Amino acid sequence: MYNIRYGLNYLRHRFLANNRHGIHSPFVYKLIDTVIYDYRGQKVYRDIKKIAQKQHSDKGVINTLPLKFYHLLYRFCVYLKPQTILLADAEDYITEFVIKQSNPEVQSVSSTTSGIRQVDMILADALKQRPVSYLEKIIPSIHDDSVIIFTNIYRNASTRQSWEQLKLNQQVRVTIDLFYIGLVFFKPGMSKEDFRVRY
Template structure:
């Protein structure tokens, strides 16, 4: 906890707001999306969906193929507690809804479904978006599928299995204009997913990497992602790293306080 606090204080010292951004594309994104209020009706629906999970006292046996949990000490976990402490935060959920609403992607890939809260945020941002979401744990993916069914969400395909297998299979001969990376929080896996997904990009693709300051490995992975020749613009908002591949843009990296 102390390390992440130090990282955040360092980030604040190095970051800026829209006034330090001269790229028209990035300036518009920051002022019209990142700094905009979340539509109240969409946020109200998200809170309703989250409450459904917070009210669920059933337990699941979690299969974790990643870096493990910093909170839970065993694999038997109550759904309500997962939603409360390990699900997407309200701040991130608001941002995710706004970003999807702003860019209106048609095809999205999510690496790390968990209980389905972040998937729900994507679907709320654009109800017409077709989503493929990957989850390592069969029991939590079942909870997510039930959540989607209960809220009448269509065109969401949940694929369960280890990411080392499901990521390459999911991106084969596909094109995604939005990818949310919230899987294994280590350098090797993150870069493997990054490289596997590169074949799916188009000029308007937007990728979001969760928890880029989670540990030293994630910081190293983020550094390598920014340096990749196909990456043109990145926006570091501390909790996320946002990546663009717009060929008409000069290569620029921003640290933005949100």
């Protein structure tokens, strides 16, 4: 039932989601066009696959996420150029590898908020960090250009509900739902909007 429900949620997402042509926000359109829909090959993708083949029995999935998520994470890091990155959960070697490949000079990759005042990018697993409550916890470390990337937002009813509740927070200006992950932006001055994007 778990897999069936997850599959049905995916089909529903595909039906409701837009591609870049259904997006009217210039910021979101550029992000989709430049980053999300950039399907050009990269050498680092081959390296990620090699690591996955050594550590995971299912070569197309790493820690419940499709391999393409790690490709996308690389592109996000190249595009957004975060200097301080917070890993909300235990460090994952592949995630750290992707981050370092995208920006060898990244100043901090940490799994703890202690001593961190300003964070450019946060990665959190919705199965381990309930999105709405984690947002409240991390808000003091957020600045205008921060982005939170939640993985597994559709894994079960609890993660879906918490993701929907997070979108109601008035400090959240834009969310982008890619099904496997959800992106949260705080840029002031932007219209408060929530996007479902086909990926």
